[in-house]
Amino acid sequence: MINIDELKFDEKGLIPAVVVDSINGEVLTLAYMNKESLKVTMEKGLTCFWSRSRNELWLKGETSGNYQHVVSITADCDKDSLVVVVEKDGPACHKGTNSCFTNTLYQSEELHQFTLDSLAELLQGRMNDKPEGSYTTYLFEKGIDKILKKVGEECTEVIIAGKADDKKETIYEIADLAYHVMVLMTQMGISVEDVHRELASRHIIDKKVKQEKMTK
Numbered sequence: 001m002i003n004i005d006e007l008k009f010d011e012k013g014l015i016p017a018v019v020v021d022s023i024n025g026e027v028l029t030l031a032y033m034n035k036e037s038l039k040v041t042m043e044k045g046l047t048c049f050w051s052r053s054r055n056e057l058w059l060k061g062e063t064s065g066n067y068q069h070v071v072s073i074t075a076d077c078d079k080d081s082l083v084v085v086v087e088k089d090g091p092a093c094h095k096g097t098n099s100c101f102t103n104t105l106y107q108s109e110e111l112h113q114f115t116l117d118s119l120a121e122l123l124q125g126r127m128n129d130k131p132e133g134s135y136t137t138y139l140f141e142k143g144i145d146k147i148l149k150k151v152g153e154e155c156t157e158v159i160i161a162g163k164a165d166d167k168k169e170t171i172y173e174i175a176d177l178a179y180h181v182m183v184l185m186t187q188m189g190i191s192v193e194d195v196h197r198e199l200a201s202r203h204i205i206d207k208k209v210k211q212e213k214m215t216k
Helices: 033-042 116-129 136-144 145-161 167-186 192-215
Strands: 017-020 027-033 048-051 054-057 068-075 082-088
Touching: 017 033, 027 033, 033 048, 033 054, 033 068, 033 116, 116 136, 116 167, 116 192, 136 145, 136 167, 145 167
Parallel strands: 017 082
Antiparallel strands: 017 027, 048 054, 068 082
8 A cells, every 4th residue: 555645746736547437447537636635535435636627626426416436546657647446426427428438539340349338238229129130139029038038048058068067168158148147137127237236245245254254
């Protein structure tokens, strides 16, 4: 752990802070902090920046309600910039978008970034638009019973592959299971963030149990 005095602020007393979503790793915004705003951030557990346009402290969410709860703050190797990981209450951008970074400048035709959120977005589009010829459309048209049946079938396939100690096949079947589970999530209106928060709450409980065992 380092302290604030070890950080390198620029000639204006500022340090850039890249804010990242703890759930999906999405870059939310780039803002600036000075020592005072950084201290407020650490004391309150909420992001507080220095507004260069208004020349004053800016507690994110104070007027909009879109607070950012700080998970961690990490300095880079030169200690002249920060990454702030947060759980957000709402859009990070003043324009109402989840991230301030929405204007694509370049996109590779060969390389594509995959995230569970992008898959969830695709599945939501399939459920809304139901394009013909899509297997996902077929599942949504058949309804919850068909989707649940497929989840059950894929669970069995994972068990069979795992029992056979076939790593490659197990990976393949887990991917199939994950896809069908996400179809179920989309059908039921369950988001990736909902599952993330549930897993995070269990991690906290598990950590507490371990600490209690260690003190006995």
